Amino acid sequence: MRSDVLDVVIAGGGPGGLSAALVLGRSLKHVLVIDEGKPRNGVTVKSHGFLTRDGSKPGDIRQIAQEQMAKYKNVSIIEDIIDDVVKENGLFTSTTRSGKKIISKKIIFSTGMKDHLPAILGLHDVYGKTVFHCPYCDGWERKNEPLAIFGNGKELFPFIKLIYNWSQDLIVFSNGPAIISDTEKKELEAHGIGLVETPIAEFQSNDGILEQIVLIDGDAISRKGGFMLTTGEKQSSMIPARLGIPINEQGQYETNEHGDTNIEGLFIIGDAKNTFTSIVGAASQGYETGVKINGEFAEEKWSD
Numbered sequence: 001m002r003s004d005v006l007d008v009v010i011a012g013g014g015p016g017g018l019s020a021a022l023v024l025g026r027s028l029k030h031v032l033v034i035d036e037g038k039p040r041n042g043v044t045v046k047s048h049g050f051l052t053r054d055g056s057k058p059g060d061i062r063q064i065a066q067e068q069m070a071k072y073k074n075v076s077i078i079e080d081i082i083d084d085v086v087k088e089n090g091l092f093t094s095t096t097r098s099g100k101k102i103i104s105k106k107i108i109f110s111t112g113m114k115d116h117l118p119a120i121l122g123l124h125d126v127y128g129k130t131v132f133h134c135p136y137c138d139g140w141e142r143k144n145e146p147l148a149i150f151g152n153g154k155e156l157f158p159f160i161k162l163i164y165n166w167s168q169d170l171i172v173f174s175n176g177p178a179i180i181s182d183t184e185k186k187e188l189e190a191h192g193i194g195l196v197e198t199p200i201a202e203f204q205s206n207d208g209i210l211e212q213i214v215l216i217d218g219d220a221i222s223r224k225g226g227f228m229l230t231t232g233e234k235q236s237s238m239i240p241a242r243l244g245i246p247i248n249e250q251g252q253y254e255t256n257e258h259g260d261t262n263i264e265g266l267f268i269i270g271d272a273k274n275t276f277t278s279i280v281g282a283a284s285q286g287y288e289t290g291v292k293i294n295g296e297f298a299e300e301k302w303s304d
């Protein structure tokens with residue numbers, strides 16, 4: 001085997017990728033993490049729900065992870081973007097934006113998703129500050145507040161019931177005719193939840209704090225925050241798709257249990273696999289996949 005061949009390249013240095021790097025580093029593997037440095041939660045101020053890190057800034061979690069990783073000299077982390085990957089003779093060659101060509105025996109994609117919010121004036125100012133997607137991440141901070149729910153379609157009603165757990169002062173904005181059944185509409189009424197079908201013109205806010213939602217007919221409805229059913233998320237990297245990994249109806253890469261795929265040696269973890277894994281969930285998948293990969297290397301070493 002050539003000496004310049006790494007054991008594992010990891011595309012993406014979020015919680016999934018860094019967690020895989022840690023377990024592989026501790027397993028004496030030569031690992032390179034290549035990270036563009038644009039995590040999906042970059043818009044938010046604080047992260048919640050990760051034991052020991054509840055309320056931390058997302059950037060701080062990454063920084064601590066990188067600092068702890070520094071002692072594993074067999075693990076390197078660089079800022080770059082993987083633009084292309086080819087598999088030839090059982091090895092992966094990753095080409096980066098800066099022109100590097102890196103060869104590895106295995107590759108993990110923990111490249112996450114990117115949100116593509118609807119083009120409504122003012123939405124970017126409030127998203128990640130007082131308007132969110134995940135109530136487990138940000139519901140506690142918004143508890144009992146007058147909230148808006150944005151969304152439409154068959155997933156809307158279950159989402160409303162979920163958000164009702166944190167606040168009962170809810171108005172649903174379907175941004176067009178609501179696709180919910182008459183029975184569901186009656187249930188909303190019975191729970192004192194308003195339904196606004198008129199399209200939204202603008203989110204008005206002050207320093208990220210939502211103040212009111214202005215409709216195209218000029219009406220303005222006061223709300224302090226809200227939750228969006230979907231954020232228009234799409235895969236950050238289409239490289240696995242180009243290599244032949246299928247994407248399912250939810251926009252997720254199809255993998256087996258431990259992130260392994262129909263291409264031997266190529267693994268996908270985190271949001272790229274499960275859309276919205278959470279920090280602890282992505283870290284857990286990184287750990288699990290790292291263990292799986294090291295197990296495969298251990299088998300090979302034993303048989304050599």
Ligand SMILES: Cc1cc2nc3c(=O)[nH]c(=O)nc-3n(C[C@H](O)[C@H](O)[C@H](O)COP(=O)(O)OP(=O)(O)OC[C@H]3O[C@@H](n4cnc5c(N)ncnc54)[C@H](O)[C@@H]3O)c2cc1C
Nearest residue numbers: 012014016036038040041047048082112137270271278279
């Ligand atoms: C607004 C918001 C708030 C959230 N709040 C919470 C919270 O409070 N608690 C919680 O647990 N979770 C929260 N999440 C969810 C959490 O951030 C994600 O589930 C988690 O970060 C997924 O980890 P990941 O490693 O899969 O991907 P990411 O963290 O998104 O990391 C992917 C990395 O890969 C890089 N990348 C992409 N393509 C390439 C490429 N071709 N080459 C190199 N690098 C590449 C990206 O730039 C990025 O740095 C929140 C998400 C959002 C959007």
